[in-house]
Amino acid sequence: MASPSSDLDRERRKCTFNVAELTDIINGGREKTERRQYLESLVLNEPIFNYDDYYFLSREEKYSDAVKKTVRLVQVLKQHNIEDPEDYQTLLKYVLNLNLPIALHNSMFRPTIRDQGTDEQRKKWLPLANDYKIIGTYAQTELGHGTFIRGLETTSTYDPKREEFVLNTPTLTATKWWPGCLGKTSTHAVVMAQLYIKNQCYGIHSFIIQLRSLKDHSPMPGVTVGDIGNKVGLETNDNGFLAMDNVRIPRENMLMRHAQVYPDGTYRKPANSKLVYGTMVLLRATVVSESATNLSKAATIAIRYSCVRRQTEAKPGELEPQIIDYVTQQHKLVPQLATAYAFAWIARYMMSTYHALHADIESGHLGALQELHGISSGLKAFTAEMSVSGIEVCRRACGGHGFSAASGLVSMYKDRLPSCTYEGENTVLYLQTARFLLKCFRQPSITPSSMSYIQVKPLPGARWGVKSPEDLMKPILLVEAFEHRAQRTIKSAAQFLESQISQGLDTSEAMNRSGIEFVRCAKAHCYYFVTRNFFQSTALLKCSKEIKESLLTLGVVFALNGIADNSGEFLEDCFITGTQMEFVRERILYCYKQLRPNLVGLVDAFAFADQSLNSALGAYDGDVYNRLYNWAKRAPLNKTDVHSSYHKYLKPILKSKI
Ligand SMILES: CC(C)(COP(=O)(O)OP(=O)(O)OC[C@H]1O[C@@H](n2cnc3c(N)ncnc32)[C@H](O)[C@@H]1OP(=O)(O)O)[C@@H](O)C(=O)NCCC(=O)NCCSC(=O)/C=C/CC(=O)O
Numbered sequence: 001m002a003s004p005s006s007d008l009d010r011e012r013r014k015c016t017f018n019v020a021e022l023t024d025i026i027n028g029g030r031e032k033t034e035r036r037q038y039l040e041s042l043v044l045n046e047p048i049f050n051y052d053d054y055y056f057l058s059r060e061e062k063y064s065d066a067v068k069k070t071v072r073l074v075q076v077l078k079q080h081n082i083e084d085p086e087d088y089q090t091l092l093k094y095v096l097n098l099n100l101p102i103a104l105h106n107s108m109f110r111p112t113i114r115d116q117g118t119d120e121q122r123k124k125w126l127p128l129a130n131d132y133k134i135i136g137t138y139a140q141t142e143l144g145h146g147t148f149i150r151g152l153e154t155t156s157t158y159d160p161k162r163e164e165f166v167l168n169t170p171t172l173t174a175t176k177w178w179p180g181c182l183g184k185t186s187t188h189a190v191v192m193a194q195l196y197i198k199n200q201c202y203g204i205h206s207f208i209i210q211l212r213s214l215k216d217h218s219p220m221p222g223v224t225v226g227d228i229g230n231k232v233g234l235e236t237n238d239n240g241f242l243a244m245d246n247v248r249i250p251r252e253n254m255l256m257r258h259a260q261v262y263p264d265g266t267y268r269k270p271a272n273s274k275l276v277y278g279t280m281v282l283l284r285a286t287v288v289s290e291s292a293t294n295l296s297k298a299a300t301i302a303i304r305y306s307c308v309r310r311q312t313e314a315k316p317g318e319l320e321p322q323i324i325d326y327v328t329q330q331h332k333l334v335p336q337l338a339t340a341y342a343f344a345w346i347a348r349y350m351m352s353t354y355h356a357l358h359a360d361i362e363s364g365h366l367g368a369l370q371e372l373h374g375i376s377s378g379l380k381a382f383t384a385e386m387s388v389s390g391i392e393v394c395r396r397a398c399g400g401h402g403f404s405a406a407s408g409l410v411s412m413y414k415d416r417l418p419s420c421t422y423e424g425e426n427t428v429l430y431l432q433t434a435r436f437l438l439k440c441f442r443q444p445s446i447t448p449s450s451m452s453y454i455q456v457k458p459l460p461g462a463r464w465g466v467k468s469p470e471d472l473m474k475p476i477l478l479v480e481a482f483e484h485r486a487q488r489t490i491k492s493a494a495q496f497l498e499s500q501i502s503q504g505l506d507t508s509e510a511m512n513r514s515g516i517e518f519v520r521c522a523k524a525h526c527y528y529f530v531t532r533n534f535f536q537s538t539a540l541l542k543c544s545k546e547i548k549e550s551l552l553t554l555g556v557v558f559a560l561n562g563i564a565d566n567s568g569e570f571l572e573d574c575f576i577t578g579t580q581m582e583f584v585r586e587r588i589l590y591c592y593k594q595l596r597p598n599l600v601g602l603v604d605a606f607a608f609a610d611q612s613l614n615s616a617l618g619a620y621d622g623d624v625y626n627r628l629y630n631w632a633k634r635a636p637l638n639k640t641d642v643h644s645s646y647h648k649y650l651k652p653i654l655k656s657k658i
């Protein structure tokens with residue numbers, strides 16, 4: 001048996017490029033790498049952030065441990081005057097592989113006050129929140145409604161006499177249900193409720209309510225709050241429920257940047273009713289980045305393990321081969337690695353686009369609202385879906401040890417599953433993106449430049465210009481295939497909708513019956529968008545030839561597997577021929593062979609600390625078997641050789657005469 005670490009050492013010697021240079025590219029430059037290393041040094045050396053026995057903890061212990069880590073993290077941030085949200089994101093991405101009980105405080109509560117509060121409200125609440133004098137969450141979803149925001153039942157009724165709002169949970173289904181960190185941690189919440197003034201409903205608005213006493217953390221009068229119980233993943237997060245029994249808050253607690261209620265009850269409506277949805281758009285953009293990070297972690301674990309794991313005697317008398325050398329194993333893992341890089345690049349695009357369009361919206365150019373919503377909805381759904389399924393492919397590629405909690409892949413999969421549901425259920429968001437695409441298809445004037453391809457009508461009988469397998473290394477031809485598919489499916493969705501309407505269906509039913517076509521075109525659009533962005537971004541990189549070659553080959557792998565996995569959509573109108581599909585399959589194998597020497601280098605470049613991966617299979621040194629065995633020996637069940645259940649239950653039957 002070769003020594004595991006020597007296998008990885010040999011893999012690292014094979015790498016054809018400078019891994020540190022690629023790490024800088026992934027981080028966004030040398031300075032960002034140094035900043036990340038500084039932040040990691042502040043936390044990773046703290047014993048409190050040790051995760052060795054984390055997988056043995058009960059749900060309650062995990063929550064309590066996470067609160068302990070959170071408090072220490074806040075102290076570290078304060079000690080070192082770390083206030084930049086980007087630094088906090090870096091710590092979340094690369095160091096803390098936990099969903100902290102302050103997750104919603106930083107991801108939604110503070111941004112909502114920042115973006116939807118008046119200057120006075122920002123001045124009042126943000127210093128308290130930034131200094132963790134209060135901890136908040138974002139309470140929108142109810143037992144009865146999550147997707148349909150306009151159907152939420154929680155009410156906030158204005159009382160002009162006392163210049164207060166009365167928040168109420170009128171029915172059981174109005175109970176707020178799911179909000180993160182709501183059950184036991186948060187002292188405050190932004191509550192999304194139907195605004196009522198003089199019995200007239202003005203729709204959903206946001207209100208700040210205190211949930212718990214700042215003296216003893218007990219629930220405030222009229223507030224019933226608690227944890228919703230065990231769920232899949234996110235065990236450290238106290239997703240909770242909240243019922244309000246006519247809880248009064250001052251008028252000033254309604255966030256009034258976009259809509260106002262004056263002391264006498266006069267209402268001034270927002271310039272656009274969707275401005276109140278703004279925080280969700282930010283989170284959807286953030287999910288793109290989280291999807292990239294987690295798929296990168298899973299690929300790191302599975303590829304390192306696949307270089308260490310040797311299995312089956314390929315040739316009598318020879319060393320068992322590394323399982324990474326089975327082409328079927330490469331076909332599982334290399335596409336995940338390619339997708340991880342593709343998502344890292346699109347995440348950068350998404351965040352820069354979010355900040356640019358958000359700035360436009362802040363300065364009153366509300367036209368950007370739709371574009372930002374259309375882009376972020378699709379990319380959130382697309383990256384979440386592919387990242388979660390990619391993590392499961394990586395987990396399953398590790399055989400039996402992929403089922404061990406010690407792999408780090410089980411908890412990662414469970415923690416990432418909800419990303420397909422929260423921040424907008426994926427199907428619902430695909431439908432929103434499709435709605436925007438069809439609008440652009442029908443109205444060129446509102447089409448943003450990023451979607452101008454929709455105006456180009458595909459030539460009838462258009463054919464793919466690939467003449468040989470070598471042609472498949474040309475990004476322009478790969479992007480052309482995905483562009484054609486997206487154009488065709490958007491046009492076909494528009495025509496399908498029109499056909500439904502021409503059959504006499506009303507718009508709502510016609511839209512419903514067109515839903516499958518809508519989701520199809522939204523996915524095709526996202527695949528095109530990510531593929532195009534991958535090649536455009538990589539072409540602009542200033543890096544060694546070897547790195548560029550590896551990244552371009554990863555891009556080809558992402559594109560070709562996208563074609564092979566959806567071949568029907570490319571063959572449907574004969575844009576691609578059967579011969580070209582054979583070229584695709586041949587070129588996929590070629591790319592795997594090209595990438596093989598660099599696979600470990602490509603995952604090492606993500607530079608995840610062992611603590612952040614928390615995986616016996618994916619540690620940098622490859623010492624898998626010792627880590628697994630030593631971890632198992634620490635399992636609570638192994639505290640005694642004979643478990644107490646023997647004496648209580650087993651012994652009598654074993655002693656009984658058969
Ligand atoms: C499904 C939604 C979008 C429907 O919203 P609704 O108000 O009912 O809109 P309509 O269907 O009537 O009209 C759509 C219309 O509105 C535009 N639009 C919708 N949303 C936005 C937006 N955010 N920004 C800009 N524009 C928007 C859309 O473009 C259409 O325009 P037209 O010109 O075509 O008419 C809505 O109900 C929704 O977003 N549902 C999802 C709910 C959701 O995301 N919940 C998340 C809760 S927070 C959470 O999950 C936190 C998790 C914690 C964690 O992440 O850890």
Ligand SMILES: Cc1cc2nc3c(=O)[nH]c(=O)nc-3n(C[C@H](O)[C@H](O)[C@H](O)COP(=O)(O)OP(=O)(O)OC[C@H]3O[C@@H](n4cnc5c(N)ncnc54)[C@H](O)[C@@H]3O)c2cc1C
Binds near residue numbers: 138144146178422
């Ligand atoms: C781990 C986790 C954390 C969360 N954190 C928060 C939080 O912090 N704050 C918060 O407010 N919420 C939170 N949520 C709630 C989350 O936002 C909702 O669960 C999500 O928006 C989906 O809504 P729903 O649960 O009502 O599902 P539903 O909308 O009931 O979806 C069920 C099914 O119906 C389909 N469907 C629904 N509407 C349509 C439609 N119009 N067209 C086609 N199909 C449709 C969906 O595609 C899905 O298949 C969290 C949820 C989870 C799981």
